[in-house]
Amino acid sequence: MTAHDSKGPAHALPQTLPRFSATFDPHTLSEIRRAAATGIYDIRGGGTKRKLPHFDDLLFLGASMSRYPLEGYREKCGTEVVLGNRFAKKPIYLKTPVTIAGMSFGALSAQAKEALGRGASIVGTSTTTGDGGMTPEERGQSQTLVYQYLPSRYGMNPVDLRKADAIEVVIGQGAKPGGGGMLLGQKISDRVAAMRNLPKGIDQRSACRHPDWTGPDDLEIKIQELREITDWEKPIYVKVGACRPYYDIALAVKAGADVVVLDGMQGGTAATQEVFIEQVGIPILSAIRPAVQALQDLGMHRKVQLIVSGGIRTGADVAKALALGADAVAIGTAALVALGDNDPHWQAEYEALGTTAGAYDDWHEGRDPAGITTQDPELAARLDPVKAGRRLANYLSVMTLEAQTIARACGKSHLHNLEPEDLVALTVEAAAMAGVPLAGTQWIPGKTGGY
Amino acid sequence: MLASMLCVMTDRGPDSAGFAVYGAGAKDKVKLSLRAAAGYDFSALAAGLSIPADGLPPLAVRSTHAIIEVPAAREADVRAFLAARHPEVAVVGTGARMEIFKEVGLPATVADTFGLAKMSGTHGIGHTRMATESAVTTAGAHPFSTGADQCLVHNGSLSNHNQLRRQLKREGITFETENDSEVAAGYLTWRLKQGATLGEALEAGLKDLDGFYTFVVGTENGFGVLRDPVACKPAVMAETDQYVAFGSEYRALVDLPGIEKARVFEPEPATVYFWERAQ
Amino acid sequence: MNAFSPDITFDLATSPLRDLNEALHKTSGESNARRWRVLNPEGRHAVAVGIDAPVTVEIDGNVGYYCAGMNQNASVIIHGNAGQGVAENMMSGFVRVCGDASQSAGATGHGGLLVVDGNASARCGISMKGIDIVVKGSIGHMSAFMGQSGSLIVFGDAGEALGDSLYEAKLFVRGTVKSLGADCIAKELRDEHKALLAQKLEAAGVAPGSVDLSEFKRYGSARKLYNFHVDNADAY
Numbered sequence: 006m007t008a009h010d011s012k013g014p015a016h017a018l019p020q021t022l023p024r025f026s027a028t029f030d031p032h033t034l035s036e037i038r039r040a041a042a043t044g045i046y047d048i049r050g051g052g053t054k055r056k057l058p059h060f061d062d063l064l065f066l067g068a069s070m071s072r073y074p075l076e077g078y079r080e081k082c083g084t085e086v087v088l089g090n091r092f093a094k095k096p097i098y099l100k101t102p103v104t105i106a107g108m109s110f111g112a113l114s115a116q117a118k119e120a121l122g123r124g125a126s127i128v129g130t131s132t133t134t135g136d137g138g139m140t141p142e143e144r145g146q147s148q149t150l151v152y153q154y155l156p157s158r159y160g161m162n163p164v165d166l167r168k169a170d171a172i173e174v175v176i177g178q179g180a181k182p183g184g185g186g187m188l189l190g191q192k193i194s195d196r197v198a199a200m201r202n203l204p205k206g207i208d209q210r211s212a213c214r215h216p217d218w219t220g221p222d223d224l225e226i227k228i229q230e231l232r233e234i235t236d237w238e239k240p241i242y243v244k245v246g247a248c249r250p251y252y253d254i255a256l257a258v259k260a261g262a263d264v265v266v267l268d269g270m271q272g273g274t275a276a277t278q279e280v281f282i283e284q285v286g287i288p289i290l291s292a293i294r295p296a297v298q299a300l301q302d303l304g305m306h307r308k309v310q311l312i313v314s315g316g317i318r319t320g321a322d323v324a325k326a327l328a329l330g331a332d333a334v335a336i337g338t339a340a341l342v343a344l345g346d347n348d349p350h351w352q353a354e355y356e357a358l359g360t361t362a363g364a365y366d367d368w369h370e371g372r373d374p375a376g377i378t379t380q381d382p383e384l385a386a387r388l389d390p391v392k393a394g395r396r397l398a399n400y401l402s403v404m405t406l407e408a409q410t411i412a413r414a415c416g417k418s419h420l421h422n423l424e425p426e427d428l429v430a431l432t433v434e435a436a437a438m439a440g441v442p443l444a445g446t447q448w449i450p451g452k453t454g455g456y
Numbered sequence: 457m458l459a460s461m462l463c464v465m466t467d468r469g470p471d472s473a474g475f476a477v478y479g480a481g482a483k484d485k486v487k488l489s490l491r492a493a494a495g496y497d498f499s500a501l502a503a504g505l506s507i508p509a510d511g512l513p514p515l516a517v518r519s520t521h522a523i524i525e526v527p528a529a530r531e532a533d534v535r536a537f538l539a540a541r542h543p544e545v546a547v548v549g550t551g552a553r554m555e556i557f558k559e560v561g562l563p564a565t566v567a568d569t570f571g572l573a574k575m576s577g578t579h580g581i582g583h584t585r586m587a588t589e590s591a592v593t594t595a596g597a598h599p600f601s602t603g604a605d606q607c608l609v610h611n612g613s614l615s616n617h618n619q620l621r622r623q624l625k626r627e628g629i630t631f632e633t634e635n636d637s638e639v640a641a642g643y644l645t646w647r648l649k650q651g652a653t654l655g656e657a658l659e660a661g662l663k664d665l666d667g668f669y670t671f672v673v674g675t676e677n678g679f680g681v682l683r684d685p686v687a688c689k690p691a692v693m694a695e696t697d698q699y700v701a702f703g704s705e706y707r708a709l710v711d712l713p714g715i716e717k718a719r720v721f722e723p724e725p726a727t728v729y730f731w732e733r734a735q
Numbered sequence: 736m737n738a739f740s741p742d743i744t745f746d747l748a749t750s751p752l753r754d755l756n757e758a759l760h761k762t763s764g765e766s767n768a769r770r771w772r773v774l775n776p777e778g779r780h781a782v783a784v785g786i787d788a789p790v791t792v793e794i795d796g797n798v799g800y801y802c803a804g805m806n807q808n809a810s811v812i813i814h815g816n817a818g819q820g821v822a823e824n825m826m827s828g829f830v831r832v833c834g835d836a837s838q839s840a841g842a843t844g845h846g847g848l849l850v851v852d853g854n855a856s857a858r859c860g861i862s863m864k865g866i867d868i869v870v871k872g873s874i875g876h877m878s879a880f881m882g883q884s885g886s887l888i889v890f891g892d893a894g895e896a897l898g899d900s901l902y903e904a905k906l907f908v909r910g911t912v913k914s915l916g917a918d919c920i921a922k923e924l925r926d927e928h929k930a931l932l933a934q935k936l937e938a939a940g941v942a943p944g945s946v947d948l949s950e951f952k953r954y955g956s957a958r959k960l961y962n963f964h965v966d967n968a969d970a971y
Contacts, residue, residue: 045963158843158862161824163785163805190962202845202864202883204903207961212881216861217801217820217839219668219688220613222468222586222704226780226819230801233756234785252589259470259586687857687876690819690838706818706837707778707799716796720816722837722856724894725876 036279047279048189050112050368050378052180052271052316052338057288059271059316060325062435063428064444067414075413082409083419086333088310089171089240089263092232096240096263097149097171100129101405102333102420103323105340106268106314107153107173107244109135111188111197112275112368113341114385115142116393117377120344122146123390124397128405133173133335135275136186136211138200139165146394151242154231157186157211159201163234171264172231173242174224176215176253179272179289179315181281182246186211189276192371194380221256228261242266247292247315248285255299258309266335267296269315273338275378276369289315289326291438294425297330307332307421320407327408328423329439343400344393345375459572460711461703462563462582468704469584472597473566474558476607476674479577481552486528486604489549489556490538491521491594498522501542505534519569520594521548521557528552546595546632551605553577553676558597578733581674583609590635600641603648605676610637611704612689615667640665644673658682658728670723672702678732687725694718700731739793741772748775752782759809762788776802778818783811786828803830806847822849825866838875841868844885850939857894860887863904869939879904880916888935890946898954906954907932909946918960924953 068074090096105125110118119142125132131149138160152169188209198205218227243257244266257265269289300306314335326334349362354374368378376387415427429444430436436443437450502515514525526534549556557570563584583598599607617636629642647657670689673680694701696718703709745755773794780799783792786809797815807826816834825844835853844866854872860879873891882904892910899916929948
């Protein structure tokens with residue numbers, strides 16, 4: 006169908022540009038091809054990568070005329086937090102409300118675990134074990150160590166239980182609420198295998214439910230047992246992935262928790278199905294208010310402390326989480342980045358693995374150039390626990406200072422005096438999820454004015 | 457006995473408690489278990505039910521509940537009258553012998569409120585609730601009535617109850633709460649209306665109810681037990697020559713007479729059990 | 736039980752459980768109080784948990800959940816039935832249930848010996864990690880699920896899905912097995928296994944020769960789920 010002017014030369018017709026489908030975008034296409042070639046779902050580490058309503062969609066209302074700010078370097082703005090003073094004889098005292106989330110030895114190298122302990126201890130906060138037990142390096146370098154009690158009970162023993170400063174009963178995590186664990190054979194080294202009592206090199210599966218209790222009424226009895234074993238000294242945390250936070254937090258409180266840990270879907274994992282990471286759970290922004298509501302309805306807000314996690318990156322995120330009602334936050338992915346995860350320094354090696362610095366998420370394969378998510382002795386030796394710990398400490402200090410900066414600007418002499426009324430939202434979604442008004446309006450979607 | 461069993465289970469279920477007691481029944485009469493707000497004037501309600509031939513129907517008020525006994529032939533009329541004239545009153549159960557009482561609060565308080573310790577009967581079912589997703593309300597307290605002289609209590613959490621509730625509503629079953637256990641009760645009611653025996657209804661439930669559950673259903677002459685196929689939620693039975701008892705843990709049974717000599721066992725998963733009194 | 740003369744008798748009808756456990760935690764190898772008797776447990780939970788001393792604790796009656804949980808070195812003898820999770824996560828020592836045991840007996844146990852004279856219900860030995868369990872009666876469904884190591888010896892029958900997703904735990908059942916779980920298969924009972932059985936039964940106090948070892952069948956992991964393969968996807 007060539008049309009041309011009888012008087013002039015034929016012109017080529019304008020061509021439309023190749024157009025990719027928004028539904029079948031290049032990543033989706035690559036995933037279909039990968040699934041067709043391998044017959045197994047994609048497994049990766051980290052948290053969700055999709056764009057979600059997040060703390061970025063909230064802003065603080067600083068003081069000006071109607072409120073008076075505090076002077077930056079002179080007037081005190083407290084950051085300390087007490088965790089677990091409901092039933093435990095020995096509650097946890099932290100200098101900053103930014104804690105380190107549970108990450109296992111196995112998922113991480115011993116050096117990385119040690120670095121987490123060092124960094125946390127420098128700034129006076131806690132770190133947490135993971136699915137696989139407690140290492141001497143980690144215990145030795147952690148001033149305050151929370152010992153996770155998981156369905157698999159890998160590495161669980163009463164000796165370490167007594168060495169711990171608190172016990173965290175893990176029911177779920179934000180990356181995969183309702184799912185079990187997975188550690189692929191590449192990372193089951195001799196030491197990991199011995200700690201978990203597994204044959205070396207196999208794919209380790211972890212159960213999704215605890216082996217000896219199911220449901221909140223049984224959990225109450227399990228918590229009683231843990232208290233009896235430790236003579237009622239240690240705070241008992243209960244950790245859940247964010248899905249139905251109002252009910253789950255209320256039930257954790259009824260079951261007798263001292264502290265509840267709520268992990269949003271941005272929270273990372275050592276390894277799980279991509280479909281789980283991206284499709285199950287809710288963003289932390291949307292989970293905090295219902296959780297706080299549950300605590301308030303039970304008269305337990307600030308009595309049972311709430312730690313939130315999942316995508317916390319900055320002091321502003323910390324301040325926002327606290328303003329929405331949390332008592333403390335936990336960081337995982339951000340802490341790994343501070344240690345050196347995905348650092349451009351290793352760009353050439355990331356490229357050799359078919360990825361790039363900043364996008365590397367094949368943590369389950371154990372070939373991390375940065376020596377963090379690996380059990381390979383040579384790679385792990387790249388991470389200097391002392392230097393990496395220092396970087397983490399610096400980062401934690403910055404987060405704390407940033408949170409204080411915001412709190413002072415809002416006229417607060419303690420981070421815990423931040424409140425939802427100090428916040429507005431930039432988007433309708435964030436306004437609805439966080440229960441704060443759209444900036445410049447009185448409007449909280451779903452509510453008829455007021456708070 | 458039931459009262460002490462409930463009190464021992466307070467830790468497991470501090471939110472509400474309830475029980476069904478199977479006492480004496482009168483020929484051709486039916487008992488309606490009614491629930492209303494505190495201080496409700498049940499006698500005024502009963503006066504409205506008076507018919508010249510029979511006089512006032514027998515009425516026993518216990519706190520927020522009342523048992524009213526009417527001729528079995530008039531049950532439908534009475535229910536229609538209550539629905540039309542007294543929407544503030546809920547009929548929580550009916551039957552020749554069954555009486556249901558339930559309220560929010562600690563089990564000991566609830567048992568005291570209704571004077572459970574002084575009640576007598578051939579058998580009874582009690583429940584203490586730790587509410588999961590639905591509200592802590594009296595309507596959400598167990599037992600739930602499933603039909604004449606039948607009720608259900610549940611431990612666990614169903615995962616497909618919303619879908620099932622919608623189906624059952626289309627079939628004409630009514631629900632008062634968002635409670636999953638009420639759906640299980642409604643499901644049994646529906647199956648029974650379809651002509652199934654209680655055993656058949658429970659068997660069918662194994663296929664249609666998803667999630668985790670241990671059910672106990674009370675019948676006029678005994679009770680039945682069903683656990684889901686996964687059977688994570690605990691259940692323990694005690695049998696002696698004198699009685700059969702069920703508890704979600706042994707601790708509930710410790711005050712029973714002769715318990716140390718009873719045959720104590722756990723019901724199998726996905727198996728319907730019945731214990732019936734010889735007639 | 737009559738021959739047992741305790742150094743300390745503790746009545747749970749009159750003294751709080753917390754005091755019992757605290758006192759047990761304070762005992763050590765040097766302590767003179769080696770023999771304890773606990774009266775009126777009445778189904779209480781977490782009785783004699785977290786002990787780490789070579790003491791003997793005899794409990795007169797039925798216990799609730801998690802009796803002797805995380806036990807180390809102690810001998811705990813329950814003259815009655817045990818609720819859920821008896822001897823859960825035991826590290827070492829000896830626990831005996833003279834009656835029946837409820838669900839998840841010996842769950843995640845790392846070591847030591849659990850003997851159940853009666854039956855054990857569902858999930859006996861779930862995620863076992865080195866514990867030896869001898870059940871003289873029968874066991875319920877999903878027993879030894881994800882069993883990693885140790886041995887489970889059953890004189891009676893086993894319920895459905897025995898040894899589902901099994902790792903290296905060794906299972907021996909004398910009676911019938913209702914069904915085997917994913918990746919669990921029957922294996923040949925060789926002399927070395929008979930020797931192992933003889934050794935465990937002796938430790939459990941079973942008189943030598945009173946049980947014919949050749950009547951047991953051995954079950955173990957087919958090891959097909961050790962590394963994911965798409966053809967086994969149904970088993971996950």
